[in-house]
Amino acid sequence: MVDVLLGLQWGDEGKGKIVDFFAKDYDMIARFQGGPNAGHTLYVQEKKIVLHQIPSGVFHSNTINLIGSGVVLDPVVLKKECDLVESFGVDLRKNLFISERTHLILPTHRALDKASELSKGNQKIGSTLKGIGPTYMDKTGRNGLRVGDLMDKSFITNYIKLRLKHQRILDSHSFNEDIHEWEEEFFEAVEFLKSLNIVNGEYFVNKHINEGKKILAEGAQGSMLDVDFGTFPFVTSSNTISAAVCNGLGIAPQKIREVMGVSKAYCTRVGSGPFPTELENETGEKLRSIGSEFGATTGRPRRCGWIDLVALNYACMINGVTKLILTKADVLDAFDELKICIAYKIDGKETTQMPFQMSRIKIEPILSTFPGWNKDTTNVKSFSGLPEKMKTYVEFINKETGVDIHYISNGPGRDQLISVN
Ligand code: GDP
Ligand code: IMO
Ligand code: MG
Numbered sequence: 001m002v003d004v005l006l007g008l009q010w011g012d013e014g015k016g017k018i019v020d021f022f023a024k025d026y027d028m029i030a031r032f033q034g035g036p037n038a039g040h041t042l043y044v045q046e047k048k049i050v051l052h053q054i055p056s057g058v059f060h061s062n063t064i065n066l067i068g069s070g071v072v073l074d075p076v077v078l079k080k081e082c083d084l085v086e087s088f089g090v091d092l093r094k095n096l097f098i099s100e101r102t103h104l105i106l107p108t109h110r111a112l113d114k115a116s117e118l119s120k121g122n123q124k125i126g127s128t129l130k131g132i133g134p135t136y137m138d139k140t141g142r143n144g145l146r147v148g149d150l151m152d153k154s155f156i157t158n159y160i161k162l163r164l165k166h167q168r169i170l171d172s173h174s175f176n177e178d179i180h181e182w183e184e185e186f187f188e189a190v191e192f193l194k195s196l197n198i199v200n201g202e203y204f205v206n207k208h209i210n211e212g213k214k215i216l217a218e219g220a221q222g223s224m225l226d227v228d229f230g231t232f233p234f235v236t237s238s239n240t241i242s243a244a245v246c247n248g249l250g251i252a253p254q255k256i257r258e259v260m261g262v263s264k265a266y267c268t269r270v271g272s273g274p275f276p277t278e279l280e281n282e283t284g285e286k287l288r289s290i291g292s293e294f295g296a297t298t299g300r301p302r303r304c305g306w307i308d309l310v311a312l313n314y315a316c317m318i319n320g321v322t323k324l325i326l327t328k329a330d331v332l333d334a335f336d337e338l339k340i341c342i343a344y345k346i347d348g349k350e351t352t353q354m355p356f357q358m359s360r361i362k363i364e365p366i367l368s369t370f371p372g373w374n375k376d377t378t379n380v381k382s383f384s385g386l387p388e389k390m391k392t393y394v395e396f397i398n399k400e401t402g403v404d405i406h407y408i409s410n411g412p413g414r415d416q417l418i419s420v421n
Contacts, residue, residue: 006219014327016040029057032248034220039296069101070248099201100148108166126271202250234273
């Protein structure tokens with residue numbers, strides 16, 4: 001049986017904290033897409049840790065962790081992450097597994113990402129520059145190299161072939177940064193990667209399912225960054241929605257049970273692209289400063305705005321969300337007034353549907369106003385202890401999405417999570 005936990009907005013919804021919270025109830029946590037563009041924050045022994053590629057269950061000794069076939073993996077980032085995780089006494093030889101089908105991010109993929117963004121000028125995506133797009137391009141273009149290929153003696157020849165191909169593209173972009181140092185690091189990290197548990201991911205995961213084990217698939221990025229259903233072209237290069245769990249792990253759709261969707265009580269976005277409820281004013285700055293809204297991977301300030309129910313309902317629909325988890329509700333503790341977007345006005349017409357493209361049109365959000373609760377909620381332990389005005393705000397989201405909110409997160413800490421039932 002497989003449950004899914006994923007982000008419903010533009011990423012950074014607090015997925016890492018929630019996966020870490022649930023991990024003890026699962027036998028396996030599996031990443032199924034994305035790569036080191038992700039930054040999932042958790043607190044272990046009061047220390048803040050940001051994981052990019054290792055699943056967020058790694059600090060629970062009875063839970064194994066799988067980097068699935070749909071992920072794109074940078075060995076250099078992985079080695080650094082492993083060193084950090086091991087410094088907490090975690091035995092990665094025991095609880096980390098990597099699928100042999102996982103595609104490798106090469107140093108030239110990172111260079112190509114940089115060159116591509118530079119060539120786009122002010123139309124740039126705002127990529128994390130981790131090489132994600134070029135690596136997925138080589139996967140679908142049938143040129144990429146995979147973790148399992150590292151064991152073959154043809155690896156180096158194939159690496160050189162692909163590197164030359166990349167070099168020609170880089171030359172055409174007049175990209176002349178010296179990547180020799182990146183390559184040195186890469187080959188050192190490759191040796192380390194070869195010493196980890198590399199498995200046939202689809203047999204590995206299905207064997208666990210057949211033995212009755214519980215698996216949690218951990219999403220990266222968010223539904224609005226999905227390459228097909230997000231705000232294209234300002235998206236990432238993978239499918240981030242629940243359907244991608246099947247592709248990314250090699251499991252059948254009927255194995256999926258719950259789809260848990262995580263949304264902030266407001267909304268953020270990092271990088272370029274449409275964001276109808278964005279607040280480019282003092283209120284937006286207040287959200288950013290109280291919510292510490294700075295990217296976990298790049299440190300960039302996150303754009304902030306009100307929660308958007310048009311986008312959230314759309315995300316619930318395309319994912320088949322069965323349970324909602326509302327995070328960072330405490331960030332709204334100190335506002336006199338709050339707003340929720342219930343529809344868009346486009347060309348004078350109201351709609352509750354996401355338009356197919358959002359970059360060339362002007363979208364005016366239709367907002368409902370709610371009174372703020374103006375109370376510190378970070379120490380509250382039960383739903384009944386929350387301020388009435390906060391309950392009204394939460395219940396409105398519940399009613400409009402038609403999906404029950406099961407948990408409300410009221411702080412970054414492991415114990416700051418309130419069960420609604
Ligand atoms: P992810 O990518 O979805 O895992 O989210 P990130 O880790 O990139 O960003 C979420 C940030 O919010 C992290 O700094 C978390 O420590 C923090 N966070 C998570 N949940 C809460 C919450 O309920 N309240 C507050 N104030 N911070 C939270
Ligand atoms: P987590 O898992 C927020 C954004 C980038 C950029 C766009 C494309 O932590 O929620 P890419 O590097 O994929 O080429 O960038 O997607 N982006 C994220 N934003 N959280 C993430 O991951 C993201 N991963 C990518 O900022 O706008
Ligand atoms: Mg993040």
